[in-house]
Amino acid sequence: MKLKYDSPTGYRLIRGNFIQIPFFCFRAIMKMFVMNPRFLLLSVLLVLSAINLCESSTVKNRNRKKQQREKEQKEINVCDIEQENTPLYCYCNDNKLASAEDANCLIFNKLELSDPIWAHFNAQMYIRKLSFVVRSDGMITYVPTGVLRQLKSLNTISFQHAKFDAIESQSFASLPSVSTINLNKNNINVLKWHSFEGLRNLTLLNLDENYISELSRDIxxxxxxxxxxxxxxNNISLLHDKAFKHLPSLQELELNDNKLSVLTSESFSGLRLLQRLDLRNNQIRMLGERSFIEMPELQELDLDQNRIEVISNRAFDGLKNLRKLRLSENKLSVLEPDFLVGAPSINLLDLRENELTTMTFDNIKPVIMNFYNNSSYFYLDGEYLYSTEYKMKYIRIICQSLFTKSVSPARFSLKQIFCADNVASRDTQIAERYML
Structure with a gap:
């Protein structure tokens, strides 16, 4: 049995496992030794009694501290906040400590990054799905990067109605398990350089309904x-060349309802696996040569509701897998011969609500064989159309009643043609099929 000094708490009695003796206890013990040198046995008994008393006191003190820690942990559990007027309140699928996997949080008041309430997330380290909905504008203006990094199991992050203004560089860095981020409706104006760096397992990113005006390289x-x-x-009017060059796995890209007016052959550089591109409701006026050459796997291209007047006869070069091409509600009056030569697999072609006056066999010659299939569709209306020259057979389609001018009967090699009546009912099938 030995006494060992352990500053600043005092000495420890070495007896198998160490027992902590507070300094005041040790001082009392030593005093007894000094005062009773002739009564060693009695002193030893008194020492042992004092040790037991101190040990009991120490155990009680530890238990008291443990209970206090548990109480404090309960108080900082983000899923079980009891304070009134809290700026943040979360509804979780399980309120027990370290048990929640799904947390939906409401932000009621202005919440600074330094607010201690963010520490409450430490009690729920296994949250997989985390969403924040801001109830009033301007209550949060930043991404709480440090908080998110502590949630090692985090898979899905969602913010809505925040006022981020800009997504700064590396705002979501070091979140290896995150696969989905929803940032729609957050008043975002700018995406900074490397905004999403480090999200190596991210598969879905939603930035709908913001105010982004420009997409530059390396975002x-x-x-x-x-x-x-x-x-x-968004308000995207400027798409830098190679803006998507770091997205080799991208399969779906939606850019509808923006202000894009110009596309180049490098606008979509790097998107070798893209299958679907939505460019509806932009301000595109022309499709130049090889506009989509970087997307050999593209299957669906939607260009409805633009202002397209001219399509180069090589605009669709490289789109050997394209199946669906939508060009309705544009300003096309003339189509180049063989303008579909680069996309020989098209089986759905929509040219409604344009200003076409003539359709020739050469216009659709590259895809004519595809229209023998019952699942193929060709959409066309005749507000301006007065001449068709389809050199086809098997099926005769009569839809002159909808044209403003006389149209010669057309013989088609496709199974169906839809002639939309803009006055009566759009998209009404009124084609009549006659076998020769």
């Missing part, structure tokens, strides 16, 4: 597994 750096990117309902 989407280091997100190699991203498959779906949604940028609808």
């Amino acid at each position: 989407f750096y280091d997100v190699p597994r991203l498959q779906k990117l949604f940028l609808n309902h």
Whole structure:
């Protein structure tokens, strides 16, 4: 049995396992030794009694501290906040400590990054799905990067109605398990350089309904597994060449309801696996040569509701897998011969609500064989059309009643043609089929 000094708490009695003796206890023990040198046995008994007393006191003190820690942990549990007027309140699928996997949080008041309430998330380290909905504008203006990094199991992040203004560089860095981020309706104006760097397992990113006006290079750096990117309902007017070059796995890209007016052959550089591109309701006026050459796997291209007047006869070069091409509600009056030569697999072609006056056999010659299939569709209306020259057979389609001018009967090699009546009912099938 030995006494060992352990500053600043005092000495420890070495007896198998160490027992902590507070300094005041040790001082009392030593005093007894000094005062009773002739009564060693009695002193030893008194020492042992004092040790037991101190040990009992120490155990009680530890238990008291443990209970206090548990109480404090309960108080900081983000899923079980009891304070009134809290700026943040979360509804979780399980309120027990370290048990929640799904947390939906409401932000009621202005919440600074330094607010201690963010520490409450430490009690729920296994949250997989986390969403924040801001109830009043301007209550949060930043991404709480440090808080998110502590949630090692986090898979899905969602913010809505925040006022981020800009997504700063590396705002979501070091979140290896995150696969989905929803940032729609957050008043975002700018995406900074490397905004999403480090999200190496991210597969879906939603940036709909913000105020983004420009997409520059290197915004989407280091997100190699991203498959779906949604940028609808923004103000994007400038798309830099190679803006998507770091997205080799992207399969779906939606850019509808923006202000794009110019596309180049490098606008979509790097999107070798893209299958679906939505460019509806922009301000595109022409499709130049090889506009989509970087997307050999593209299957669906939607260009409805633009202002397209001219399509180069090589605009669709490289689109050997394209199946659906939508060009309705544009300003096309003339189509170049063989303008579909680069997309020989098209089986759905929509040219409604344009200003076409003539349709020739050469216009659709590259895809004519596809229209023998019952699942193929060709949409066309005749507000301006007065001449068709389809050199086809098997089926005779009569729809002159909808044309403003006389149209010669056409013989088609496709199974159906839809002639939309803009006055009566749009998209009404009124084609009559006659076998020769």
